[in-house]
Amino acid sequence: MKVGLREVAFARSGDKGDTANIGVIAIGEIAYPHLVEQLTADTVKRYFRAVCRGSVERYELPNLCALNFLLHESLGGGGTVSLMLDAQGKTFAAGILGLEIDVPKTVIDECRQISAGNLPGRGRGAPGSVR
Amino acid sequence: MPEIVRVASGQGFWGDWQEAPKLQVRHGPIDYLMLDYLAEITMSILQKQRQRDPSAGYARDFVPLMLELAPELIEGGIRVLTNAGGVNPDACREALLAGLSDVRTGRPMRIATVHGDGLMDRLDELLAAGHELQNMETGEPLSTIRDRVYSANAYIGAEPIRSALQGDADIVITGRSTDTALTYAALAHEFGWGADDWDKLAAGVAAGHINECGAQATGGNTLFDWRGVDLLAPGYPIIEASADGSFVVTKHPDLGGRVTWATVTEQLVYEMGDPRDYITPDCVADFSTIRLEDLGSDRVRVHGVKGAPKTDQLKVSIAYHAGWKATGTLVYAWPDAVEKAHRADELLRGRLDALGLEFDEIRTEIIGAGACLGRVASPPQNLPEVELRVGVRSSDREAVERFTREIAPLILAGPPSVTGFAGGRPRVQEVMAYWPALIDRDVVESNLRVDVREAAP
Numbered sequence: 001m002k003v004g005l006r007e008v009a010f011a012r013s014g015d016k017g018d019t020a021n022i023g024v025i026a027i028g029e030i031a032y033p034h035l036v037e038q039l040t041a042d043t044v045k046r047y048f049r050a051v052c053r054g055s056v057e058r059y060e061l062p063n064l065c066a067l068n069f070l071l072h073e074s075l076g077g078g079g080t081v082s083l084m085l086d087a088q089g090k091t092f093a094a095g096i097l098g099l100e101i102d103v104p105k106t107v108i109d110e111c112r113q114i115s116a117g118n119l120p121g122r123g124r125g126a127p128g129s130v131r
Numbered sequence: 132m133p134e135i136v137r138v139a140s141g142q143g144f145w146g147d148w149q150e151a152p153k154l155q156v157r158h159g160p161i162d163y164l165m166l167d168y169l170a171e172i173t174m175s176i177l178q179k180q181r182q183r184d185p186s187a188g189y190a191r192d193f194v195p196l197m198l199e200l201a202p203e204l205i206e207g208g209i210r211v212l213t214n215a216g217g218v219n220p221d222a223c224r225e226a227l228l229a230g231l232s233d234v235r236t237g238r239p240m241r242i243a244t245v246h247g248d249g250l251m252d253r254l255d256e257l258l259a260a261g262h263e264l265q266n267m268e269t270g271e272p273l274s275t276i277r278d279r280v281y282s283a284n285a286y287i288g289a290e291p292i293r294s295a296l297q298g299d300a301d302i303v304i305t306g307r308s309t310d311t312a313l314t315y316a317a318l319a320h321e322f323g324w325g326a327d328d329w330d331k332l333a334a335g336v337a338a339g340h341i342n343e344c345g346a347q348a349t350g351g352n353t354l355f356d357w358r359g360v361d362l363l364a365p366g367y368p369i370i371e372a373s374a375d376g377s378f379v380v381t382k383h384p385d386l387g388g389r390v391t392w393a394t395v396t397e398q399l400v401y402e403m404g405d406p407r408d409y410i411t412p413d414c415v416a417d418f419s420t421i422r423l424e425d426l427g428s429d430r431v432r433v434h435g436v437k438g439a440p441k442t443d444q445l446k447v448s449i450a451y452h453a454g455w456k457a458t459g460t461l462v463y464a465w466p467d468a469v470e471k472a473h474r475a476d477e478l479l480r481g482r483l484d485a486l487g488l489e490f491d492e493i494r495t496e497i498i499g500a501g502a503c504l505g506r507v508a509s510p511p512q513n514l515p516e517v518e519l520r521v522g523v524r525s526s527d528r529e530a531v532e533r534f535t536r537e538i539a540p541l542i543l544a545g546p547p548s549v550t551g552f553a554g555g556r557p558r559v560q561e562v563m564a565y566w567p568a569l570i571d572r573d574v575v576e577s578n579l580r581v582d583v584r585e586a587a588p
Binding site for chain 2: 006010011012014015016017018021023025027047048050051059060061062063064066068070076077078079080081083084085086091092093094095097098115117120121122
């Protein structure tokens, strides 16, 4: 079913010059393959087309069940050159979580259980359990 | 060799919470306190301060903090690693030594400074010797903007800090050390890691990355259950490292904040580029090899980190003058707040145009109606109020000055329901642009010097 990305992931964003980075982290390991499949660089570029003037690169971190996106030419020149209110891309993380994703209900349920603290997060008490 | 070395983070940038380092010292045992004060733009600000006053150019807040903590640092056997020296580590030390003469510390403190990262005085010599210092993003040689350069510093690694620790320094003050080196230098020193122990150094880099932004690793700024974290008095991160490079991220138990797989992962991906290629002066860390194990009770174990040999070059952070800018704001209220703000913006632009002023950029944002995320977040209809924010940038200072005098007239000669001009005319700011470059590491490292001095008893 279609839900906002925030149901199955969380994120953090920052800057390097005129490039914003957004790390997107799956809440449950079970959600990660769906992020890899649906959260392509093209999808993210389209979603942020109002702010991202350059290309979008994607890196996979299966060990952390995370994807790292680099949004080039997105911060109005970056640093103190930028006239943007959010010249460091700090709000991009919350922004990307509004993207829509199509995942099975079981995935959503498991992520909700983890968010509510009813299920352990990744790697709790089990060395090496994180791929 | 100790079994565990505890490196506590006390400051993630200049302006971070002043109580954090005190809480780190007072709420439980630690071995090292790392204090990161420098961001890319900080060096140029400090350079300007030093030009005006030869005894300035460092993070001033550091000195009173140390004077307050000095007796407790000695008593607890805690050593301090900081890049508070900015562009003038000597002046930072002199101020500290002067202040320490009035503080009873039991035994004289030993203060080390690290020199040699500053390249400003050597810039012409380096350019003449064929070091082009090309912009890493555009490929342009530095000669194109040489006369506008304000500051130039190489990012240096752990070796000089280790030397200072071997010289029994209690406090090590550096200039542009990398943020991460302030953590892993302590580990390399205590555990005797070799300069080619790439995996251990890479683990240290991961530890340093977790420490370098303070509370951002302990629940600050978290998007995972942000409502549930108590941030009134957050514990900043503490790295409990072992000789093999594995470590536990934790915090003092009686402080707020939270350490879980989620908070640590968030900080790990912060400001990340290619995760397999995290380049530092001492190694190249591969963040795709990091393994996390949430042990519960605010303890997350980190292990498995792999590293590769260091590169032949160091990164250089150069700041140069790139014109002037100013930002003006006005608030427009209901009804039709957004429409009124847009009308005011049209008038403003029209008047600037009629004056024949030239700007490199004019940017309009309507705060409250999508200034941060544009069309990503959808604004509700007929907002109670919005803030019009217009910024301009130009190489012509006069044009920017004139812009600052065109905001207030909109209050009477503009759309209705306007307020929020209490701050007065906008301030003209100098634009300091960032020029990242690379330089052969020998050029910098052959010039590094460590100097340890003892405070008067």
